[in-house]
Amino acid sequence: MSAATLSRNGARVERQPLARYTTLGVGGPAEVWFVADHAQLAEAMETPYRILGGGSNLVIADEGVSERVIRLTGPLAERDLEPDPALSTSEEIVTGWVGGGVPLPGLVRTLQKLGLSNLEGTVGIPAQVGGAVWMNAGTRYGEMFDGLHAIEIVTPEGVRQVSPTDLNWGYRNSGIPRGHVVSRVRLKLRRSTPEAVLAKMDFADQARKGQPKMKTPGCAFKNPGGVSAGKLIDEAGLKGTRIGGAMIAPEHANFIVNLGGATATDVHGLLTVIRQRVGVPMELEYELWPEQP
Incomplete structure (x- = not known):
């Protein structure tokens, strides 16, 4: 790990192992930029980069990545949940801006306490708001686009705001191109009660x-043709299969877990075994850094 320096616009820059920022706990080093405003973000995007949010749904190579890695901090990780009086009604509210670096689990819990509905289906997803929007994260009970009013996107050409209707979004896909960063969003939420929202969260959490x-x-593969990927992997007899410190989880075959000391190479080995043993094409739900052919 190198000593931290400051960029010309004040972003903190430090070479760090990326494993500390992923839910899998693997990943080699990269130059990490901690950006707190649009000027710092624009500067960080001047050369090839990657955005790293909550670190779920991601397997980073043991060698790390050559691009700089951007983390949203400061004002870009803050939230304003006050209803906008010009856009809110007795049944629905539109919030102020919520930063892309805001952790999704804490946001969902706060909305529950406020009795605000539309995002309870995302309960338990260990992501930040920006990444969750970018991939339209969700469960069978709901997804991020259920609760979006506006999305602020930073591109190499500048900052723009779009609405969900401007995007060709769908299952685990926002329609936002690569090279575009979700910096902030405004939420569209239905007024409810804390008890009713909690009941929906508990149902989804079960x-x-x-x-x-x-x-x-998280889940390794998308469900092919509506068939459960976990069921297919289980029927191939792969639950509990282990390579190094990584294992196909005995509880749910579509999850790969780190038993301690796992490497990205171990995980890639298990993904290969699954694809070889399951009799249908399997599309990864994970994002791989760097991308694989």
């Missing part, structure tokens, strides 16, 4: 009870 509690990126 479906997660069979998932492993160890370090994991």
